[in-house]
Amino acid sequence: MLQEFDLPARWTSLIQDYFSEAVHNLAQMWPDEQSLEISYRTIEGFDTEFANDIVKNPDLHFHAANQALRQFLIDAGSPTMYPFVRIKHLPSDQVRTVSQLRADDIGQMLALDSVVTKISGVRPRIYSAQFECMACNHAMVINQPNEQELIEPVECEQITGGCGRPKRQTRFALNHKESILINSQFIELQELPEQMKGGIQPERIICIGEHDLAGKLNPGDRVKANGVLFIRSQRKGGKDTPVFDIFLRIQSLERQNIPLEEISITEDEELEIKELARRPDI
Structure with missing residues (x-):
């Protein structure tokens, strides 16, 4: 198994080497297009061990891939986009x-x-929730991995500038406006x-x-x-x-x-179909 802390760097290298133009196009097409599609075959060509690890530990890779793609767009001057990497063409x-x-x-x-x-x-679901400590007004962001429960802070984080009070000594209010919602x-x-x-x-x-x-x-x-x-x-x-x-x-x-x-045909194709329909041998 690859080390978790190595994954963002691996994904950054993959995106830079193979998908720089696709990421640029994604930024131009946003919000009509909100994902970067990557074929598993391309990942295998990049690094077989890396590709095999995606199948075994997908959640770690999805987080790292989305993190790398978002950082790529931030560096390119698009800090407000929250795109997803989509992996297709899995092995048989x-x-x-x-x-x-x-x-x-x-x-x-x-x-x-x-x-x-x-x-x-x-329906909308909170993907990344911002909570505010009612004791000191410090804001904290907590990722929400699923739709089953809303994960709240257990304490006001001192490491990010909070007061350090545990949940029993304060209250945490959800700030909907600053949270990220997805469908x-x-x-x-x-x-x-x-x-x-x-x-x-x-x-x-x-x-x-x-x-x-x-x-x-x-x-x-x-x-x-x-x-x-x-x-x-x-x-x-x-x-x-x-x-x-x-x-x-x-x-x-x-x-x-x-x-x-969803099938669209040109006028020439329509005329050809009508001509074929008039033929007695069809």
């Missing part, structure tokens, strides 16, 4: 169906070939019909799509969803049980089909 041994998911897959980066069956509405959506994916054998019912999985991935999918879309599996305990009688449900936090999407309404 990381592709699964929903029914193939097992305990060993938890925490790894995987790809699911699937069809969208349900979507929720898109979040629940998406239900189902195994493809051609993946099923006999009369077996297709299995489904609840996924979370965030930032620019929220609102991108519709029921019926066929996608390859790349992301990280995580678990949450099933509750019974108000208590957690030792049995867990599996979820997928989507990191990138690859469309497997193009909806008809």
Whole structure:
């Protein structure tokens, strides 16, 4: 395993060597485009050990990659952008169906070939929260890794200029205006019909799509969803049980089909189609 403190530097080198122009284009296209898409094959060509570590420790890499990309944009004069790195084209041994998911897959980066069956509405979620200590007015920023709970300070940090009071001796107020919010959506994916054998019912999985991935999918879309599996305990009688449900936090999407309404044709192509339609032999 690579050392965590080395990851931002590795990602910075990768982005500088292979994606400088793409980052420049991202800054020009913002906010219509908010992510930098990187093929896993490119990462393998850059450093095989580095690529293998992404699959095994994806969350560490996502944080480092986004940090490196944001710093790249800050240095280029775009300090207000909060882009995401999206990794696509995972190797075939990381592709699964929903029914193939097992305990060993938890925490790894995987790809699911699937069809969208349900979507929720898109809702805002705090991605980075700013809290203010009511005792001394010191502001602190705490990253919020998931939608399940809001993580609050346990004390007013002296190292960043705070008073050092613990939570029981003061109150921390959430400053919504200075916090960073992103879009979040629940998406239900189902195994493809051609993946099923006999009369077996297709299995489904609840996924979370965030930032620019929220609102991108519709029921019926066929996608390859790349992301990280995580678990949450099933509750019974108000208590957690030792049995867990599996979820997928989507990191990138690859469309497997193009909806008809998205297909555009030129006038010449339209005339050609009409001429072909008049032919008796077709």
